[in-house]
Every structure is written in C-alpha cells, then in structure tokens.
Amino acid sequence: MIKKFNEFDIISRYFAPLARDYPGALGLTDDAALIKPIVGHDIVVTTDILVAGVHFPELATPETTASRVIGCNLSDLAAMGATPLAFVLASAWPNTISEDWINSFSLSVGNISSANQITLIGGDTVATKGPMSHTVTAFGTVPSGFALTRRGTKPGDQLFVSGTIGDSALGLLAIKGKLTHAADQDIKTLVDRFRNPLPRLILGKALRGVASSVIDISDGLVQDLSHIARASHVSFEVEYSKIPVSMAARNISSISPDLKNYIFSGGDDYELAFTVSQDYMVEFKRIRESLDVPVTEIGYATEGDGDVNLRDTDGSKIRLEVAGYRHVFGDK
Amino acid sequence: MIKKFNEFDIISRYFAPLARDYPGALGLTDDAALIKPIVGHDIVVTTDILVAGVHFPELATPETTASRVIGCNLSDLAAMGATPLAFVLASAWPNTISEDWINSFSLSVGNISSANQITLIGGDTVATKGPMSHTVTAFGTVPSGFALTRRGTKPGDQLFVSGTIGDSALGLLAIKGKLTHAADQDIKTLVDRFRNPLPRLILGKALRGVASSVIDISDGLVQDLSHIARASHVSFEVEYSKIPVSMAARNISSISPDLKNYIFSGGDDYELAFTVSQDYMVEFKRIRESLDVPVTEIGYATEGDGDVNLRDTDGSKIRLEVAGYRHVFGDK
Numbered sequence: 001m002i003k004k005f006n007e008f009d010i011i012s013r014y015f016a017p018l019a020r021d022y023p024g025a026l027g028l029t030d031d032a033a034l035i036k037p038i039v040g041h042d043i044v045v046t047t048d049i050l051v052a053g054v055h056f057p058e059l060a061t062p063e064t065t066a067s068r069v070i071g072c073n074l075s076d077l078a079a080m081g082a083t084p085l086a087f088v089l090a091s092a093w094p095n096t097i098s099e100d101w102i103n104s105f106s107l108s109v110g111n112i113s114s115a116n117q118i119t120l121i122g123g124d125t126v127a128t129k130g131p132m133s134h135t136v137t138a139f140g141t142v143p144s145g146f147a148l149t150r151r152g153t154k155p156g157d158q159l160f161v162s163g164t165i166g167d168s169a170l171g172l173l174a175i176k177g178k179l180t181h182a183a184d185q186d187i188k189t190l191v192d193r194f195r196n197p198l199p200r201l202i203l204g205k206a207l208r209g210v211a212s213s214v215i216d217i218s219d220g221l222v223q224d225l226s227h228i229a230r231a232s233h234v235s236f237e238v239e240y241s242k243i244p245v246s247m248a249a250r251n252i253s254s255i256s257p258d259l260k261n262y263i264f265s266g267g268d269d270y271e272l273a274f275t276v277s278q279d280y281m282v283e284f285k286r287i288r289e290s291l292d293v294p295v296t297e298i299g300y301a302t303e304g305d306g307d308v309n310l311r312d313t314d315g316s317k318i319r320l321e322v323a324g325y326r327h328v329f330g331d332k
Numbered sequence: 333m334i335k336k337f338n339e340f341d342i343i344s345r346y347f348a349p350l351a352r353d354y355p356g357a358l359g360l361t362d363d364a365a366l367i368k369p370i371v372g373h374d375i376v377v378t379t380d381i382l383v384a385g386v387h388f389p390e391l392a393t394p395e396t397t398a399s400r401v402i403g404c405n406l407s408d409l410a411a412m413g414a415t416p417l418a419f420v421l422a423s424a425w426p427n428t429i430s431e432d433w434i435n436s437f438s439l440s441v442g443n444i445s446s447a448n449q450i451t452l453i454g455g456d457t458v459a460t461k462g463p464m465s466h467t468v469t470a471f472g473t474v475p476s477g478f479a480l481t482r483r484g485t486k487p488g489d490q491l492f493v494s495g496t497i498g499d500s501a502l503g504l505l506a507i508k509g510k511l512t513h514a515a516d517q518d519i520k521t522l523v524d525r526f527r528n529p530l531p532r533l534i535l536g537k538a539l540r541g542v543a544s545s546v547i548d549i550s551d552g553l554v555q556d557l558s559h560i561a562r563a564s565h566v567s568f569e570v571e572y573s574k575i576p577v578s579m580a581a582r583n584i585s586s587i588s589p590d591l592k593n594y595i596f597s598g599g600d601d602y603e604l605a606f607t608v609s610q611d612y613m614v615e616f617k618r619i620r621e622s623l624d625v626p627v628t629e630i631g632y633a634t635e636g637d638g639d640v641n642l643r644d645t646d647g648s649k650i651r652l653e654v655a656g657y658r659h660v661f662g663d664k
Binding site: 004005006007008010024026027029030031032033034035036037039041042043044045046047048049051053054055076077079080082088090091092093095096097099102121122123124125126127128129130131133135137139140142144147149150151214215216227230231326327328329 | 337358361362374376421427463469479548660661
C-alpha cells in the first residue's frame with residue numbers, strides 16, 4: 001500500500017527547505033513571496049509551462065524533468081542579459097505520483113538552483129488527472145535600460161550563435177530509440193545535451209550593451225531567428241556550412257540524411273543567437289576572447305522584413321519543410 | 333472544417349493587445365518582460381495553477397474561467413496588502429480548443445485586468461492532451477516592510493472576516509445540479525459568487541500596518557485559519573453563530589443540513605480573514621467605518637499551536653469531518 005500525502009506535505013517536506021535562505025520566501029507558508037528590488041535595476045520576468053509528453057518524455061527521470069523545467073527559464077533570463085534572482089514553481093502532479101519521485105525532483109531543482117545562483121521563493125501544488133506539468137516563472141535583474149531584446153538588429157549586423165546546434169533534438173531522437181545505428185559514445189553525448197541544457201547566463205550578461213539583439217534557441221534556429229528578424233524589421237542571410245555542429249551530430253549525419261532538419265528546426269539547445277553591429281565589434285571581440293564559451297559567426301542581417309534565408313555551400317537557397325516547433329490548435 | 337491556428341497566432345491576435353500599454357511587456361514578442369520597481373517598495377509575487385475539472389468545471393464558460401483564474405491571484409495580492417501591478421499567464425490548451433473560445437477568454441481577461449488595474453505583461457501558450465490549465469503569476473507592490481503576512485497574530489487579537497462565507501461552495505454545488513429544491517433567485521446569487529469572485533483589494537491595502545495577520549479564504553475557513561494559527565503559533569476560538577452567512581445560503585440551509593460543512597470547509601469565497609490586536613483597534617475601527625466592505629468579528633486568538641476550535645451556539649465544540657480542500661497524492 002502506498003502512503004497518501006497532500007500538497008502541504010509536499011511543500012513543507014521537499015520545497016520549503018530550498019527556500020530557507022531567502023527571507024522574502026516567508027518559508028513558503030504565505031499567500032505570496034516578496035522581492036526586494038535593487039535600486040537602478042529592472043526585474044526581468046519569464047514564464048514557461050512544460051508538459052510531460054510534449055516538452056519532456058512522459059517517462060523522463062525526476063532529474064531530467066527538473067533540469068529541463070528550470071533550464072529553459074534560465075535560458076530566457078540569459079537571453080535578456082539578466083542575473084538570476086529567484087523563481088516560483090507551480091506543479092500539477094498526477095494523483096499517482098510517488099513521494100520518492102517528488103523527493104528526487106526537488107533535490108534536482110535544489111542542485112540546479114544553487115549551481116545557477118537562483119532561489120525558489122514560492123509556488124503552487126495541485127493534483128491533475130492529465131499529464132504532469134510544471135510552470136516556472138523566473139526573475140532576474142538587469143541594470144535599467146540594459147536588458148537585451150529582439151528588436152535592435154540593423155542591416156549589416158553580424159549574426160552569431162553559441163555552442164553547437166541540433167544536439168538536443170538528436171538526443172531526444174535517441175531517447176525515442178530512433179538512432180539505432182549510432183555509436184554509443186555519440187548517443188551518450190547527444191542525450192546528455194537534451195537532459196542537461198546549459199543556460200548561457202555568463203555570455204548573456206557579457207553581451208549587455210554590446211549585442212543589438214539576443215534570443216535563446218528554444219523552438220529551432222530558423223524560427224527563433226525569424227523572431228529577431230520580425231521584431232527588428234530585418235532579414236537574415238545564414239550560411240549552412242558555418243553553423244556549428246558537434247562531432248557526435250556530424251557522425252550521425254552520415255547515417256541520417258535528415259540532419260539538416262534537426263539543425264535548422266530542432267529546438268531545446270538553449271544556445272544564444274545574437275547580432276552585433278560593426279560599431280561594437282572591437283568590444284565584442286574583447287568579450288569573446290575573455291569568455292570560455294564557443295561563439296561562431298553564421299551570417300548577417302540585411303534590409304528585409306522577417307525572412308531567414310539559408311544558403312547551402314554552393315550558395316543555393318535551402319528550402320525547409322518544417323521551420324521549427326509550434327503548438328497547433330483547431331484539431332477536431 | 334475548423335481552421336488551424338498556432339501559439340503565435342493566439343499570442344498576437346488575442347493577448348498582445350492586452351499588453352499594449354505596458355512598455356516592459358515588449359509587445360509579448362520577447363523572451364521575457366521587464367518590471368521597473370518603485371523605490372521603497374517591495375514586489376509581491378504569487379502564483380496559482382487552475383486545472384479544468386479541479387478548480388473550475390470542465391464546461392465552464394470562458395468568462396467564468398477567466399474570472400476565477402485572475403480572481404484567485406488578485407485575492408492573494410489582497411491578502412498581502414499589495415497594489416496590483418502586472419501578471420503573466422501560462423496556458424495549456426487542449427488541441428481541440430476553438431479560436432472563439434480563446435477570443436472570449438482573452439476579452440474577459442482584459443476586462444477583469446482593467447477593472448483591477450493590473451496588466452498582462454507576458455506568458456506562455458502550449459498544447460496539451462490533458463485538461464485545460466492556466467497558471468497566473470501576479471505581481472503587486474507594497475511599501476517595504478508593510479506586506480501583510482500570516483505570522484503576526486498574538487493571543488488576544490480579535491479575528492475578523494469580510495463579506496459572507498460559504499456562498500461560492502454552495503454556488504458550485506448548484507452548478508453541479510445538486511441544489512434542486514432551492515429557489516431560483518438564491519441559486520443565481522450563489523452561482524454568481526462562484527463565477528465572479530470579488531478580490532478584496534481595497535480592504536487588503538487598508539489593513540497595511542493595522543492587521544497582525546491576513547489570509548484569503550481559498551481552501552475553506554477552518555483550513556485557512558489554521559494556516560495563520562500555525563504560522564503565528566497561536567490557536568483560534570471561533571463562534572459558529574457569528575460567522576456571516578448570506579440570506580441565500582441561509583435559505584438553502586433549511587433544505588440542506590450540510591450547510592455548516594460548506595461554511596467551514598468550502599473554499600473559493602476569496603474573502604479575507606484577519607486579526608487585529610487591541611493596540612490597533614481604534615485605527616481599525618476608523619478604517620472599518622470608512623470602507624464600503626462588510627467586516628464581521630468571529631472570534632479571537634489564544635495561546636496555542638495551530639488549533640482552530642469551533643464553538644456551537646451552546647458553547648459545545650463542533651467536530652468537522654473534512655476541514656478544507658487539499659490535493660491528495662499516492663493513489664494507485
């Protein structure tokens with residue numbers, strides 16, 4: 001027989017300890033939490049829902065679930081150039097969840113929070129008959145006027161991405177058992193990229209006052225670039241051969257010709273894509289050399305209104321079937 | 333045939349217009365939103381998930397859904413004495429949702445926001461195979477050090493509630509078709525209390541610096557009072573006959589002997605329960621007379637550690653089977 005437990009048990013046993021050191025969290029025992037703002041700084045607010053079976057596999061471990069739930073919000077803070085501060089976590093748990101699962105999940109949430117200097121300060125816990133879902137609303141701080149947005153790119157600005165692109169989407173494919181002919185080591189590398197996204201917080205902060213636009217790649221490179229292109233009223237020329245791809249992904253491309261699609265439209269890498277104008281290039285080079293983060297130039301902005309033009313190695317235009325992930329409604 | 337639409341259509345067509353006048357919302361086109369804090373004020377943060385079939389009926393109208401989703405967060409701000417500022421809305425929609433439904437929902441969200449001087453500044457939109465759910469994280473401001481909590485009650489403090497208690501729970505019962513012998517007018521009154529909760533924002537603000545503890549009644553009077561009792565390390569003596577009950581609820585009590593249970597354990601009234609020490613009674617009386625909000629004294633705090641003792645009209649102790657709503661896990 002499984003011992004029953006309720007929402008107040010969950011909060012006091014597993015989540016209140018994570019909030020212990022933040023006075024404004026009021027021990028997770030009150031109607032709300034308090035944030036004391038820093039003079040001269042704005043508060044950056046981002047929210048994401050992650051649903052089991054959509055944003056992480058239904059059978060994902062507590063560790064992977066925590067890592068993705070917290071990671072995607074930290075990545076949004078990184079894209080704004082924000083310093084992480086605090087977050088609230090609203091979880092809908094299936095009635096059948098075990099206390100062990102929640103315990104492991106909360107421990108991982110605590111570890112990821114500590115590693116990224118962000119603190120749980122509040123939340124909500126409900127039961128659902130549907131799939132598990134977690135909504136994190138995360139807060140960061142940024143000196144007033146220095147938040148990085150998507151709307152500052154001008155024609156001529158150069159386009160960069162951090163890290164390597166497409167790994168996470170291939171990792172998810174591997175988890176689903178669809179990369180059967182790949183080498184074990186490559187699978188391990190890619191799956192790890194999916195399981196443990198690495199928000200680019202240090203890079204994001206360093207780009208304050210230097211990058212003209214920044215976005216984190218969550219829906220797929222092309223779709224996310226088109227968000228910058230539309231918000232900034234420019235278009236992008238992107239060279240396929242310049243897009244940084246990991247060795248593991250390259251190895252797999254020899255057995256899966258669809259690799260291009262995963263690079264262009266696979267989301268969840270949580271790398272940053274950003275533009276820098278020629279005026280800030282000297283400053284940017286200095287930053288680039290001082291940081292231990294790989295950054296690659298992949299194209300540039302042109303006059304235009306929201307197009308992302310992909311060029312193959314021979315200069316021909318690449319056409320994509322699917323540009324990125326989007327939730328679709330109106331099915332009956 | 334139903335026309336398909338995606339998350340970006342939903343955001344730009346229905347939600348971006350609600351955020352138009354708040355510059356920090358960045359037109360709902362960016363990774364995050366910006367809040368510019370007020371010097372000398374703290375930011376109050378509260379988050380609630382509402383799941384269809386749990387927190388509102390699966391077949392609730394878009395208007396009722398919006399009213400409950402926004403209302404319960406405003407009520408948390410009221411309980412902290414906060415002035416509403418902004419909120420983010422993370423919605424998981426079933427794939428089968430129609431654009432009309434979302435349109436009506438967004439219009440109601442806009443109306444309720446305007447009426448309470450709070451603005452949508454961000455959110456997330458995903459598809460789910462489970463029931464619809466909405467997570468609101470709401471922000472308010474309060475002069476630093478003046479937030480109302482649950483931890484300030486001392487033995488001897490008097491206990492008050494606003495409005496009438498139990499109406500909303502009876503309203504939900506009526507919606508479920510379980511109040512068949514009641515008069516139409518009573519049903520209408522009670523259902524309206526469920527559908528359109530009235531967050532007590534003006535009262536909450538007025539209680540700053542005066543009430544020793546405040547909570548909003550969302551899980552049921554007894555359970556919510558026990559939250560104050562535990563956080564403040566006191567117990568409460570509550571007189572049943574003093575608890576304010578509406579005429580509609582009284583009329584129904586003559587045909588439903590379970591009324592007491594609905595008054596003690598029915599949640600969702602979103603009234604405030606609060607304590608005031610003798611030292612602030614003069615100031616409190618002045619506030620009480622100046623506000624157009626009914627407030628009733630129902631008991632007092634004693635030495636103790638978290639008990640809520642209910643006394644019947646003859647002074648005998650009332651025992652309750654169910655003290656309030658709580659989400660329970662560990663079913664198999």
